[in-house]
Amino acid sequence: MPVLKSGTASASTRSSQNHDTAYALNYHESTKHSEISLRTSGHYLDWANKPSQFKIYEDLTSVSLPRNFPQPEEEPLMAISGRTSKTEPLNLGLTELAELLYFSAGLTRKYRFGSELHYMRAASATGALYPIELYVVAGDVAGLAAGVYHFDPLGFQLSRIRKGDYRTELAAASNESITLAPATIAFTSMAWKNAWKYEARSYRHWFWDGGVIAANLISLSASMGSQTRIVQGFVDQAVNELLGLQDEEEATVCLSPVGPEGHPSTDRQPKRIDPIQPKVQPLSEEETKYAGIWEAHRASFLHTKEEVDTWTKASIEISNSQRTTFPKIALSPPMIEATKSRRLGEVILQRGSTRRFARSQITLSQLSTILRNSTGPIPRDYLPESGNLIATYFIANAVEGLAPGSYFYAPEQESLEQLKRGELRQMSAYLCLGQPLFGEASVVFFLMARLREVLGALGNRGYRTAQLEGGIVAGKIYLSAYALGLGASGSTFYDDAVTEFFSPHAKEKSTLIAVGLGVPAYKARPGKVLPQFT
Incomplete structure (x- = not known):
């Protein structure tokens, strides 16, 4: 049985909504499945309005990823458990980044569904709707100019959102160790992709689908001789703005610094992040926003670095032992x-x-x-x-x-x-x-x-x-x-x-x-x- 103990929250945390757990509990209760809820939902799938499989930017410069990337060679059970047989980690260059991105979220199968060509990916997704997008905040990747990029699995390329090394800015909104990693992969969810089918319950799927990709990425990092880390403590608004996300359409799920620690950013102080709104093709003609999703999500925001530090230091003790008389x-x-x-x-x-x-x-x-x-x-x-x-x-x-x-x-x-x-x-x-x-x-x-x-x-x-x-x-x-x-x-x-x-x-x-x-x-x-x- 897990035993959890809360740490002492700071004043800034207490002033936010994060401590008012009625938001998460209400969301969870209101999206439970039962026989009655399914029979009375009245929801149907509007196939003519099905969201696109891909997020497509219309006016950004793209960098093609190498197509001769190697396949991960580690013994699978060792890598899945986060262990490696390598004595030295591989340096992270553009080819290694291509390998990480492809085997985390690349296209592995295609088939026709009616008149539509549909692609399957390296990690599973609920309903094969693939709401998770990957972004790369790159600073010290050989063969890739420093910048903020979106991974386009269809074109197998990186769309450049910002020029320059933004590791210091990302670290200032999350975890200081990010400045030492050559790049950080940011997971986001495009809410409508999954809500089209699963409605308000789809907020849960942001993390299910993000989690299975993270499982791949953890294994892949081990195969390369290094270890990534799943970062969920970050200032939401700052990271969303860095990535150029549209409010109540897409939001950051987690961050994952990749590659061996190397040359940190030369920027000692965070620079100003100007707001941007890259032009993106609409996913479908109409989108329905589920207020319950965004209410629960906003209530879990961390607003300052101090809140992030307090949250990550919360004291939690876990024990799975339990005295029982079961065989x-x-x-x-x-x-x-x-x-x-x-x-x-x-x-x-x-x-x-x-x-x-x-x-x-x-x-x-x-x-x-x-x-x-x-x-x-x-x-x-x-x-x-x-x-x-x-x-x-x-x-x-x-x-x-x-x-x-x-x-x-x-x-x-x-x-x-x-x-x-x-x-x-x-x-x-x-x-x-x-x-x-x-x-x-x-x-x-x-x-x-x-x-x-x-x-x-x-x-x-x-x-x-x-x-x-x-x-x-x-x-x-x-x-x-x-x-x-x-x-x-x-x-x-x-x-x-x-x-x-x-x-x-x-x-x-x-x-x-x-x-x-x-x-x-x-x-x-x-x-x-x-x-x-x-």
């Missing part, structure tokens, strides 16, 4: 040799959301390896690396050596606690909105958190951190599954029904994301570096 099962030894012949780049290209499971068994060793690999420390600015906010529950439908039933994973003891025993395929499907796919899965994970305690420690911004961590763990489950030759697919869920099903153990916990795992019932074609990139 305990030890994990199997990790499958160290199973993926030594595989490479991270191959696994990322193979990854795709499984659409049909074979109802076959996976092994307890496979499940144990995925649990260990997916739930370890996440490098970040707001928590010590020894723990995370996520509690992992799952339904086991077909695991060799493990009785069917529901379980809790206790990472500190490396054991499973059996909560219920029996055939639960019907229940695992029901909890995931009645989707048969999740009754066919061998295992269905439900990633949960003690949300009220998280918000008590981190304020409304804690809602972002919990959801983002859920997305990162889900992304690691995806990658670990495909590394072991299995398949996976993410899902939404009936919120309160999940908590009730796993109670009393999960009492007071909120579900963040669900992921099905199993043996695919078909052989999917792997993705590839598409022809326009070779």
Whole structure:
């Protein structure tokens, strides 16, 4: 059970809305799924008004990215866990940046959907709508002039938004270590891309979708011999303005400094950031703004560097141990040799959301390896690396050596606690909105958190951190599954029904994301570096 303790908030934090957690709680409660809410929503998909897959700038200078970038060569399970076999980190040049961007959010598959050519990407996204955009604040990248750029995956190029080295300005609004990294990748969400289908609940998806990309980026950085960090403490308005984002259309989700520490910016004092409004093609003819999204998001803003520093220093202690009388099962030894012949780049290209499971068994060793690999420390600015906010529950439908039933994973003891025993395929499907796919899965994970305690420690911004961590763990489950030759697919869920099903153990916990795992019932074609990139 996580135990969280709040640090002392400064006067500036108290004067902001971040401490008034009614905003996050009201948003979460109002966007819960239930059988009644789905039956009475009245929402339909307006296909004629579907948002574009891509953000396209109309009048910016572009820099083509190298198309001869290498594929990540690290053994996948090692990289996914954030470890590396390299003794020296690779320097970050334009080719290495191209590799990071492509295997985080590049195009790996294409197909026709009616008259539309649709692209799939290196990391999964809810509804394949891809709301997450990546920006690069570059200062010391060999072959790339210092500047602020937007990554265009379709043209495989960088659109230059600002000239010059803005690392000092970004660090002044976030974390001082950013000045030492050659570049920082900023994740943003274009709200309408996902709200078109998922309405107000889509705010959760900003962090789910951002999290799975972050899982890729963490693995890729390890493959290059360095470590990135997920930064969620930043002055929102300053970072949004630096990137030229339009208010209530797009917002920053997190920052990730990449590459080995090198030459810091020569600017000792932040320079003035003039407002800009680059011309962008509209995503669709009409856009609906959901007030609840922006109300919750603004209520989690940090307005000054002092607020950022206070927020990142909040005291949080986490323990996943819990005294219970539930039967305990030890994990199997990790499958160290199973993926030594595989490479991270191959696994990322193979990854795709499984659409049909074979109802076959996976092994307890496979499940144990995925649990260990997916739930370890996440490098970040707001928590010590020894723990995370996520509690992992799952339904086991077909695991060799493990009785069917529901379980809790206790990472500190490396054991499973059996909560219920029996055939639960019907229940695992029901909890995931009645989707048969999740009754066919061998295992269905439900990633949960003690949300009220998280918000008590981190304020409304804690809602972002919990959801983002859920997305990162889900992304690691995806990658670990495909590394072991299995398949996976993410899902939404009936919120309160999940908590009730796993109670009393999960009492007071909120579900963040669900992921099905199993043996695919078909052989999917792997993705590839598409022809326009070779």
